[in-house]
Amino acid sequence: MSQHYNREAELKERFNRFIADKITGSNDDYYSRLSVEDFEDIKTALKDIHNILTYKTTIRFIEWLSDRFPYVKENYQVYLDQVLNTKPSNNGYDLMVIGDIKIVAEIKCNKPINNGYVFGSNQKRGIIDDIKGLLTGKTKMKSLDPTEAYKFLVIYDFGDHTLSAAQHLIKNLSAEMKDRxxxxxxxxxxKLDKVYIVFIK
Structure with a gap:
């Protein structure tokens, strides 16, 4: 006779396994020790996870640029400090290089929905908005003309899912954006008139 589904048993098992595998290394019933208020505190703390992913991906992208642009390599600390000193809610570009070369970059850490091969509608909307911002500029960034900068849309690489989702996104862009x-x-x-999608692991 098959057992009935137990929602709490499944949630408990998944939570405890994650904490043991990723954080503590020891099996225990962490779920039962926590109150609703404790779970709310964890939820609040986890809101920063997206900002952590974006930060770490941005740092890796600076390293990627350093391997390809000597100017960025020579001024690595300047751009590292730029990222360290920028608040997560900043409305500018995630990275901006102004000097011998000009570079602007937007960093995305969108994993295709349901571990699939396309971005969800909200993810697509955000990515397209960032592409537009790279091509036409941002109202708060008057100090930089985007037509003079190399433009990068940096996406954290979740493997084949990310590549397929990016290809699908490009294929379905409007006619005026698709070639750019x-x-x-x-x-x-x-070329200065294009946005280059770079996958960073």
Missing amino acids: VTIYEEGQPL
């Missing part, structure tokens, strides 16, 4: 967005290929000459 491409997935970066190593060694290709960069």
Whole structure:
């Protein structure tokens, strides 16, 4: 006879396994020790997870740029400090290089929904807004003309899912944007009128 589904048993097992596997390394019933208020505190703390992912991906992208642009390598600390000193809610670009070269970048950590191969509608909307901001500029960024900068849309690489989702996104862009967005290929000459999608792990 099959057992009846027990919602709490499943939630407890998943929560305890995650805490043991990823944090403590020891099996215990953490779920039963926590009150509703404790779970609310955890939920509040986890709101910063997206900001942590964006921060770590931005740092890796600075390293990626340093390997390809000597100017960024020479001024690595300047751009590291720029990221460290920018609040998560800032409305500017996630990274901006102004000097011998100009670069603007938006960082996205969107995992395709349901572990699938396309971005969800809200994810798409946010990514398209960022592409528009890279191409046409942002109202608060008067100090930089985007037509003079190399433009990168940096997406955290969740593997084949991310590549497929990005390809699907480009394929379904409006006619005026489709030719201006491409997935970066190593060694290709960069053009100022395009947005290059870079996958960072």
